[in-house]
Amino acid sequence: MHRRTRRPRPPHGATVRARERVVDWRPTGDDGVRVETDHRAYEADELVVTAGAWAAEFIDELDGLAVPERQVLAWLQPEEPAAFDPEAFPVWNLQVPEGRFYGFPIHGVPGFKFGRYNHREETVDPDAFEREPTQADERLLREFAEQYFPDGAGPTMRLETCLFTNTPDDHFVIDTLPAHPQVSVAAGFSGHGFKFASVVGEIMADLALEGETDHGIGMFGLDRF
Numbered sequence: 001m002h003r004r005t006r007r008p009r010p011p012h013g014a015t016v017r018a019r020e021r022v023v024d025w026r027p028t029g030d031d032g033v034r035v036e037t038d039h040r041a042y043e044a045d046e047l048v049v050t051a052g053a054w055a056a057e058f059i060d061e062l063d064g065l066a067v068p069e070r071q072v073l074a075w076l077q078p079e080e081p082a083a084f085d086p087e088a089f090p091v092w093n094l095q096v097p098e099g100r101f102y103g104f105p106i107h108g109v110p111g112f113k114f115g116r117y118n119h120r121e122e123t124v125d126p127d128a129f130e131r132e133p134t135q136a137d138e139r140l141l142r143e144f145a146e147q148y149f150p151d152g153a154g155p156t157m158r159l160e161t162c163l164f165t166n167t168p169d170d171h172f173v174i175d176t177l178p179a180h181p182q183v184s185v186a187a188g189f190s191g192h193g194f195k196f197a198s199v200v201g202e203i204m205a206d207l208a209l210e211g212e213t214d215h216g217i218g219m220f221g222l223d224r225f
């Protein structure tokens with residue numbers, strides 16, 4: 001007897017479609033949306049946009065309010081790595097005349113990891129920015145380490161670039177669109193969104209399913225700008 005193989009059902013009915021690029025979206029009538037990807041088109045009642053550094057490409061209201069900025073992180077090998085172990089060395093945040101820096105003990109990969117908030121203050125196009133760290137990037141970070149953490153300023157093990165998406169007041173944007181309440185957006189996390197990912201997910205589910213949330217998101221509204 002021939003049995004059809006059933007695909008496993010995803011928990012809670014979600015279907016993940018990764019590696020599928022959203023090209024555009026538009027409202028349909030008063031209360032729906034159509035999303036086009038590089039594979040196909042979808043029609044839905046609600047749309048949640050969480051496109052990180054690309055958010056303003058999809059949400060006109062975010063133009064100039066969710067601005068991508070290039071960041072660079074360094075991992076330097078300390079002279080005495082044991083002094084930079086988590087038992088001996090804290091997660092830190094340091095305001096000095098050269099700017100605000102942050103860093104971590106050695107964890108998982110070799111090297112003492114740190115960076116400067118807003119690095120070299122480079123606003124960028126997320127599709128066309130210098131992903132390779134440069135000598136100028138390394139110089140800025142090494143000069144800081146040599147002055148403030150001289151025991152940590154050994155050979156450069158690794159440099160990495162990534163993106164912040166900054167708002168004018170460094171607070172998030174979490175809202176529905178005034179003209180299209182069936183579309184909600186979470187963006188502009190200004191370098192401190194990761195630790196809030198789970199609650200932001202909960203809020204976005206509330207906005208999509210209920211049109212409101214019990215979480216206090218007033219300070220994240222689009223209308224504050």
Ligand SMILES: Cc1cc2nc3c(=O)[nH]c(=O)nc-3n(C[C@H](O)[C@H](O)[C@H](O)COP(=O)(O)OP(=O)(O)OC[C@H]3O[C@@H](n4cnc5c(N)ncnc54)[C@H](O)[C@@H]3O)c2cc1C
Pocket residue numbers: 020021022023050051052053054071072073115162163164186187188189190191192193194195196
């Ligand atoms: C160096 C560095 C250090 C940081 N440190 C901290 C920290 O210590 N604590 C903290 O809380 N936060 C930190 N952050 C910030 C945190 O990582 C961000 O705030 C958070 O990841 C933003 O989440 P997001 O979902 O908005 O964007 P992202 O995580 O960037 O997700 C956006 C997603 O949208 C996808 N996407 C974009 N366009 C399309 C498209 N057209 N079609 C399909 N998919 C698309 C992208 O591929 C991506 O997967 C740091 C960030 C950086 C760069």
